[in-house]
Amino acid sequence: MKTNYDAAYARLDQFIEQQMKAGGIPGMAVALTDRRQLLSVSTCGLANLEAGIPLAPETLFEIGSVSKSFTCILLLQLQEEGRLSVHDPVTRYLPWFEVPSPYGPIALHHLMSHTAGIVRGTEFTGEAQYETWVLRHTEATSPPGARFYYSNTGFKALGLVLEAVTGQPYADLLQERILIPLGMTATHPVIKHCTREGLAVGYEAFYDDRPRPRGGRLAPATWQETATADGSIAATPADLAVYLRTLMNRAQMPGGQLLSEDSFALMTQRVIRKEDSAFYGYGLSIEERDGHTIIGHNGSMVGYKAHILADLDEGVGAVVMINGPGEPEKVARYALALLRAACQDQNLPPLPPDDPTRVENAADYVGTFRAGEKQLTATAEGEHLILHHGGEQILLEKRGDDQFYVNHPDFALFLLRFQRDEDRVLEAFHGADWYIHEDYAGPTAFDHPSEWHAYVGHYRSYNPWYSNSRIVLRKGALWLIHPSGLEQRLVPLREGVFRVGEEEHSPERICFETLLKDRAIRVNFSGGDYYRTFTP
Helix, strand or coil: CCCCCHHHHHHHHHHHHHHHHHHCCCEEEEEEEECCCEEEEEEEEEEECCCCEECCCCCEEECHHHHHHHHHHHHHHHHHCCCCCCCCEHHHCCCCCCCCCCCCCCEHHHHHCCCCCCCCCCCCCCCCHHHHHHHHHCCCCCCCCCCCCCCHHHHHHHHHHHHHHHCCCHHHHHHHHHHHHHCCCCCECCECHHHHHHECCCEEECCCCCCCCCCCCEEECCCCCECCCCCCCEECHHHHHHHHHHHHCCCEECCEECCCHHHHHHHCCCCEECCCCCEECCCCEEEEECCEEEEEEEEEECCEEEEEEEECCCCEEEEEEECCCCCHHHHHHHHHHHHHHHHCCCCCCCCCCCCCCCCCCHHHHCEEEEECCEEEEEEEECCEEEEEECCEEEECEECCCCEEECCCHHHCCCCEEEEEECCEEEEEEECCEEEEECCCCCCCCCCCCHHHHHHCEEEECCCCCCCEEEEEEECCEEEEECCCCCEEEEEEEECCEEEECCCCCCCCEEEEEEEECCEEEEEEECCEEEEECCCC
16 A cells, blocks of 8 residues: 655654754755655755755755765675775775774775774865875774774775776766666766856855854855765765665665675674764664664765665665755654654654753753852753853753853853763863852862963864864863864873873874964864964
8 A cells, every 4th residue: 555645744844944944054955765766855945045046856965974885885896896805904905005003904894884993084185195195194093893983084095995996086986886877867976166056055154163053144165176985975865865765775776786685784784883872884874773774874064964864674764965054864863753654654753842942950050150250150940041141141052961052252152061070060161161069079279281371272274174173271181172062181192292082092183283482383183284373
């Protein structure tokens, strides 16, 4: 019997409208599919805010790291042909590939599954060769295969391997081996100036150095060309649904197969557990939900986000693309839940709650916190947390566990973070400021090397992927604060060199390399250089 999806489509449209309005998303395209055919394509919003041009089904979006599974398919195809083995060391194909390490050699398998123990990469050149070459100035910090640590640089290296083995450009391999066989005629294998003609304009936060207020102002993203194997594809929603449908059919396509059954099993194997409950295979995440196997991947580019998700047991999938900040995974997961309920003739799941000011445990944060002459007072009204500041009452927006966005100019640069002692909230942090509750009984003075004061500051580059960050000194420790609000402690390794993050196996390093007049003016973050700027 044919499934009636009409009610599911209507409910999904409501959720899309809610997400776009609340998040200030310029445009969103959603394609739904089952194993046999495209079910629907919907577009909402604008491809160009300035010109008022609406999205259309044929509009292209950059799909970012969703491309990683395409790269893995190419490698597995070459393995089937006997031209390489994914368990070969990378140096067999790239003799100049070098990563200082006390461990064994890094194989293609480790790069494909993000288990090589190498840096993520800051995209400081936008190409593959030098960013792979510069790995010799980093270090592998865990044995290959031991831990999951996402690395775009690793996939850049895989693209170079593909080109070395075949003698063909990566773009040609994608076109000949995947896009043409699948009939993805609208898809561009790499992003060039000609791609821009049919591409939605990408948007980023108007201010690039601070957390964006929900629904805050946007600016057109920096344009860039890219042809690297970690994420270079631009596609329409319907074309990407063709690809997802092929994965749902275990890489079988009309008239043939993209991969053998054995190779698809390798691609979707549970190689390593990620930070969450999911596993990672080759270019795909794999998880079990309610007895169903779910595969998918996210993608981010400068100005774009995408997500693909498929239920291999129910045989339904969703593609979500946006041309600005947002959370396409939320939409993809809800779409999948709606399709599954429709297939099983069950009640549709209700619209997910979407109120960032709702804080179930608001009472946990109530109290007065002081930092010298500065003071923070938080009160709760039901499930809302209110900050009293300068005679104003500011409703806080939740941005993760124990952290909040404060919609006030005095708090614009950083999130407000609370810290617990067991279950009690006794400390709060905002940038370099450390606030303590009157019941705090811990130490209040901390020693640190005097030279660390030279490292504190705001550093910038012209890298559109990661343009700036701040270093602050707080409670005797240096912290790296990213524009998103993410904070990572810097752990000293040797003079001027720090590990980024308290996790001992983090491969990321920050090196303060140029000092002038008792201030660092250049910092190297895992291969990319950043320079002190004049703004706080």
